[in-house]
Amino acid sequence: MFNEEEGFAISIALTAARQLKLLDVAPSIESAQSKLQRILPDQLRQRLRAADTAIELNLQPATMPADKEVLAKISHAVAHKQSINLQYRSVSDMVSERKLDAYGLAFHATHWYVVGFCHLRQDIRSFRLDRVMRAELLSQQFTSPPDFSVISYLRSAVASIPRAYSVELLLKTDMQYARRYLSDAIAVLEQTTGGVLLYNQSEDLSWFARQLAALPFDFEVRKPAQLQDELRKVAERLLKNCS
Known part of the structure; x- marks a missing residue:
């Protein structure tokens, strides 16, 4: 039997999964929630019903692969460290074959991603x-790099x-303070x-200049020169609002 914290979690x-539409399993989610409600004590069940009604999550639905088997096979490849061959369509509609050592799966910014070593590009x-x-x-096995973080890689890749x-x-400033902002x-x-x-x-x-204006520490613009112009515009607007 679940305690209150476990049942609430x-x-x-389940509410987050339903709103994100992580998988096309809405009936399964509803079934799981119904079973959860049935096995809980009356008082806890009433609290969870109230929470489910009251809580609204600001989540964007996920873009899912067209073939459900894709996610299942890649998940298997990650779990068993088994290489996989992908037929991949790029953003420019170019189709290529990629042999991949899949290090991990992640949901990031409304999309599912798989990250790993691409044998075609000889890089991560x-x-x-989707x-x-x-x-x-494939039958080949591989070894993942120690302490590899899929989310950290994706965030860095997007910024680059x-x-x-x-x-x-x-x-x-120092790194710890910079990462706070x-x-x-x-x-x-x-x-x-x-x-x-x-x-x-x-x-x-x-x-980007508006984001920098909110930082609580000083900085020096090294490039491009146009960013300095945009920062001056932000400063002039702020000073104008103070007059």
């Missing part, structure tokens, strides 16, 4: 599952995607003498 997890790559057309398990502007700043999805941070180097790829320098 399961109920919230990420692949969106672009995987076919997955075939080439865009219109390459940004480099020197933050006048700058997520991996926004910037790649590197400890250096005199502070923390920030690297970013941006399409909108005006937006």
Whole structure:
């Protein structure tokens, strides 16, 4: 029998799964919630019903692979450290065959990703599952790098995607304080003498300047010069609002 904390945790997890639409298993989620309600004591059941009604999660539905077997096969490949062959369609609609040593699966920014060593590129790559057309398990085994974090890789990869502007700043603070205000999805941070180097790829320098204006520590813009112009505009607008 579940205690109150365990029952509440399961109920919230099922609610999140339903809103995210992580899998096309809505009937299964409803069935699980019904079973959970039946086995709990009356008082706890009433509390969980009230919580399910009251709690609203601000979650974006997931983009799922067209073939449910894709997720199942890749999950098997990750769990058993078994290489897998993917037929993959890129964002430009180019189809390629990729042999992958899949290190892990992650749900990030409304998409499922698999991250691993791509034998074609001879490097670690990420692949969106909704672009995987076919997955075939192979007989070869592999060894994952120790302490590899799929989420950390994805965040860093997103921040490093080439865009219109390459940004480099020197933050006048330490790494721990910088990470409190700058997520991996926004910037790649590197400890250096005199502070923390920030690297970013941006399409909108005006937006990025507004984010920098909110930082509680000083920084030095190394590039591009256009970012300095955008920061001046932000400062002028703030000063105007103070008059």
